[in-house]
Structure formats: structure tokens, C-alpha cells
Amino acid sequence: MLADTSTRPPGAPAPTSPAVRRPHDDSPDTAVLFAQLAELAPGPQRDALRDALVTAWLPMAHRIAGRFRDRGEAVEDLRQVAAIGLIKAVDHFDPSQGTAFESYAVPTITGEVKRHFRDHTWAMHVPRRIQELRNKVRLARYELLNTPGSHEPTIADLAAHTGLTEDDVTAGLEALDSFSLLSLDLDLSPSTHSSDSADTVSIADTLATADASYDVVIDRESAKEGLRRLPERDRTILYLRFFEDMTQTRIADQLGISQMHVSRIIARSCARIREEALTPHPDDPHARS
Structure with missing residues (x-):
């Protein structure tokens, strides 16, 4: 659970003060708070400051999660995963390195969301290399279909657009069907048949049987x-x-x-x-x- 932003160490500035905000609403200036966090020993005061920092940067995490919408996962679930990545970024950020927190947090949060897709949303095990090929092929297909006068791209078109071999493109296309599974009871018969028709054919009916x-x-x-x-x-x-x-x-x-x-x-x-x-x-x- 994220703490209320009203819970702050005594004397700490508000993390979202309009006077110190950056051009984006989800990029508050929290350098002072991170410096204080690095000096605090574990305890209630440090926990409260940590929660305040997470809450201040949560809009950025939600924005990153929004980039992955329409990929089969609910936006709320993606926001939860992004929030976990944000918490990890806050816990491991070292302000003494001279790096802005946003530069450190964005790849950390993005990586957490990508790992979620890789490890939890595939219905069957697919090697990481094949998952990456799938993503490249899916993106290339989307870009080619949205160009003027576009048509359904061929394997050769996708290979030329991505720089991959045709074998890699084929593997990526096959992986597109591995993201989710179909029920063996799925009706494959034409829509003109009623659900209780004796002519209905399921996926299981098309599979080979023991000889x-x-x-x-x-x-x-x-x-x-x-x-x-x-x-x-x-x-x-x-x-x-x-x-x-x-x-x-x-x-x-x-x-x-x-x-x-x-x-x-x-x-x-x-x-x-x-x-x-x-x-x-x-x-x-x-x-x-």
C-alpha cells in the first residue's frame, strides 16, 4: 500500500510543490527528498518519506504502463506492475551518482512491465529470443499496414523492414499465436449452424487420434x-x-x-x-x- 502524501517527515518540502515542478506533471523535483532518504536509517520516518516519493512519481509509472495497453492485459494490472517497478527504482536509486531519478526510473519501470509480459502473460513457454522476434514482427507489421497504399505485408516485406531473415520472421509470426491458447471445445463450424447442431465441429474433432x-x-x-x-x-x-x-x-x-x-x-x-x-x-x- 502507498502512503498518503500528507505523511511526510517534519520540515520536508512537499514533493509536488508547483514552484519546483518540471514541464511534465509527472516529473516532480524530488532531489532534496532523495538526498534525505539516503541519509535516513530504517524506520517509520524513512518509510514515510519513501512512500511520499513513490506517490509523487506514480503518475509517471502510470504513463509508462499506458504504453503497453491493448496487448491483452488490463490497464489496471499494468499499472500495478509499473508501480512495483517504481518502488524498486526508489529503493535502489543512488542520488550520489549524479543521475536524475527519472533517467534511472524509466528503464527500471519499463523493464519490469516487459518482464511481466515475458514471464506471466504467455500461455505457453516461448524462448526469450522468439518473444523478441515476435515483438519486432508485430511492430513491423503494424507500421507497414499504416503506410499509405498498404497491403498485408509478406514475409519478405517484414524481413526487409526489420532486417531479420525470413526464417526469423516466420518464427516471429508463429509466436504471435503462442500468446494465448484456444479451448479444444472451440466451435469451428460456420456461424450458420446453431450451437446445438449435430454438425458442429470443435478443435478437438480435428486432432489426430491413436491408430x-x-x-x-x-x-x-x-x-x-x-x-x-x-x-x-x-x-x-x-x-x-x-x-x-x-x-x-x-x-x-x-x-x-x-x-x-x-x-x-x-x-x-x-x-x-x-x-x-x-x-x-x-x-x-x-x-x-
């Missing part, structure tokens, strides 16, 4: 070694049963054995292959710890 064929491929690969280790007659019976789709009776007639014997061979062979497929082989590097 059961992959499981078949994995199962076949897992069974190959076990099949190779079976006796030739057992392999033949399995081939005739599962690949030629022959009945056990026909297989028995072809091989000159009983149907019951064929049934036992199939059951025994399948059980052996299944056990070997599910048991890691000693030579399998993936089975080692």
Missing part, C-alpha cells in the same frame, strides 16, 4: 523372435491357422495328425511366444538396469 494399427505392428515385432525359435512344424501350423485362415480340422488332415493335437500345438506355441515377448531377454540392452 490401433501401431499396436498390431508392435505385437508382430515382439512375436518375431519367439516364432523363429519354434520347431518348423509348430510354425507351419500357426501360419496355416492365422495367415491362411485354415480350420484346425483342415490343418490336421493336411499334416496327418489329429485335430486335438493341432489344438494343443497352437495353444502351447501361443503361450510360449507370449511368455517370451513379455519377458525381457538377457541380451536386450533395454532390460538392463
Whole structure:
């Protein structure tokens, strides 16, 4: 919470006295107050002076926050972030360096707002370099669209305007869609359809689903070694049963054995292959710890 400007150390001049104001209303002359702040030890008097300085410079912080409006964040939230940057500037400013507070505070506050956008407003993690490319491309697109006779700029136009490569421009354009996420339930169907229409299509409906064929491929690969280790007659019976789709009776007639014997061979062979497929082989590097 910021203290009321009426709370000042005894004898301290008002930070916004009209006689010492600069051309801008948000640039009060507070050099004397900063000098006093540097001399005060921690305590209520220093806290009151610190709050008075923050309050005096708060309009400048709000002005800086206003530069970032219309970027997906509420202005009030941006003002709060800018106020945090202002507090940091007041706490770390050293008047003995001979630098004007405004020169020190502006980049500090601006950096705080930019960090807020970088760290808190992206819906997914995007590397800082890509975020910077996004900002350059967005600004270049805005400038090109606001020139006389403008048209939607191409990647080549944006690259020429920014001095970036076309690959960097493409990465920046892709990052424009990473600032916020869309719900998988978002309706993509034409607006002519009612919300309860059976023809509605959502983003989730357009995504790929798991293909059961992959499981078949994995199962076949897992069974190959076990099949190779079976006796030739057992392999033949399995081939005739599962690949030629022959009945056990026909297989028995072809091989000159009983149907019951064929049934036992199939059951025994399948059980052996299944056990070997599910048991890691000693030579399998993936089975080692």
C-alpha cells in the first residue's frame, strides 16, 4: 500500500510543490527528498518519506504502463506492475551518482512491465529470443499496414523492414499465436449452424487420434523372435491357422495328425511366444538396469 502524501517527515518540502515542478506533471523535483532518504536509517520516518516519493512519481509509472495497453492485459494490472517497478527504482536509486531519478526510473519501470509480459502473460513457454522476434514482427507489421497504399505485408516485406531473415520472421509470426491458447471445445463450424447442431465441429474433432494399427505392428515385432525359435512344424501350423485362415480340422488332415493335437500345438506355441515377448531377454540392452 502507498502512503498518503500528507505523511511526510517534519520540515520536508512537499514533493509536488508547483514552484519546483518540471514541464511534465509527472516529473516532480524530488532531489532534496532523495538526498534525505539516503541519509535516513530504517524506520517509520524513512518509510514515510519513501512512500511520499513513490506517490509523487506514480503518475509517471502510470504513463509508462499506458504504453503497453491493448496487448491483452488490463490497464489496471499494468499499472500495478509499473508501480512495483517504481518502488524498486526508489529503493535502489543512488542520488550520489549524479543521475536524475527519472533517467534511472524509466528503464527500471519499463523493464519490469516487459518482464511481466515475458514471464506471466504467455500461455505457453516461448524462448526469450522468439518473444523478441515476435515483438519486432508485430511492430513491423503494424507500421507497414499504416503506410499509405498498404497491403498485408509478406514475409519478405517484414524481413526487409526489420532486417531479420525470413526464417526469423516466420518464427516471429508463429509466436504471435503462442500468446494465448484456444479451448479444444472451440466451435469451428460456420456461424450458420446453431450451437446445438449435430454438425458442429470443435478443435478437438480435428486432432489426430491413436491408430490401433501401431499396436498390431508392435505385437508382430515382439512375436518375431519367439516364432523363429519354434520347431518348423509348430510354425507351419500357426501360419496355416492365422495367415491362411485354415480350420484346425483342415490343418490336421493336411499334416496327418489329429485335430486335438493341432489344438494343443497352437495353444502351447501361443503361450510360449507370449511368455517370451513379455519377458525381457538377457541380451536386450533395454532390460538392463
